[in-house]
Amino acid sequence: MIDTHCHLTFPDFAGRVRAVLDRAACEGIRGVITISTTTRDCLEALALAEQHPDVWCTAGVHPLYSDRGTHEWANLGRVIRQPRCVAWGELGLDNHYEKPARETQRRILEEQLAYIESCRRGTDGGGPPVEKPVVLHCREAFADLIPVLRATSLPPDRFVFHCFTGGPDDMRLLLDFGAYVSFTGVLTYPNAPEVRAAAVLAPIDRIMVETDAPFLTPHPHRGVRPNEPRFAAITASCLAELRGMTLQELEPVLNNTTRRFFGIDA
Secondary structure (H helix, E strand, O other): OEEEEEOOOOHHHOOOHHHHHHHHHHOOOOEEEEOOOOOOHHHHHHHHHHHOOOEEEEEOOOHHHOOOOOOOHHHHHHHHOOOOEEEEEEEEEEOOOOOOOHHHHHHHHHHHHHHHHHHHHOOOOOOOOOOOOEEEEEEOOHHHHHHHHHOOOOOHHHEEEOOOOOOHHHHHHHHHHOOEEEEOHHHHOOOOHHHHHHHOOOOHHHEEEOOOEOOOOOOOOOOOOOOOHHHHHHHHHHHHHHOOOOHHHHHHHHHHHHHHHHOOOO
8 A cells, every 4th residue: 555645854754764664564555655845845855755665756835835935846847757756746725724825825826737737738848748646735625726726727637635624515526526535544533524424425446545644643543743654554444444345455446546646656
């Protein structure tokens, strides 16, 4: 199984990435995708992916980092064209917090999507065309984000809404749009029945699992910090139970979806 979303460049993992990956392997997690949050962080993510054969990375600006200085879009273009980089992101909108201002988030999102489209056409000046999927951050913002995505030329089935924390109505919105969805340890929390109700609505071939480490450690380890990729198996087990399956039955489905979506040959 692959942990499709974690943040190995965060200070929580400084100097111990290899140990974290080895512990994950002992729990059946054979690889991870470390997710970028800024146009500088993407360079660090790529360095980790090139250093460790069981790590891949992404290139993008997180909405909660949208107000942090100048965004060097060309850095994203350089990283996305490397074999170890498998997706754009994470990018999107976050309505949970007051800052950054929604106008700032929206402006950076639209600039970033426009840059992605230019790379997809090969008109950004950085090299050949790039056809890679997009990892989305969407917190309390489905009604705001999906119309922005629809307005682009990017195919809906090349988006994945990571860390789904909504309810059935939100799930219907993203499924009608045509995107994929990924679940974190939130799925296991006793106070998140709406997330579990939504999880059973998604087609089995459009779901993935992740940790979002160092955040959102699954139950019963919720108080443990940092979360680690090794805990992805707990979320997968919960998802299997919700769908009336065993983990052994669900695991190959998750693996096939992850490899197909991200283009990972491993």
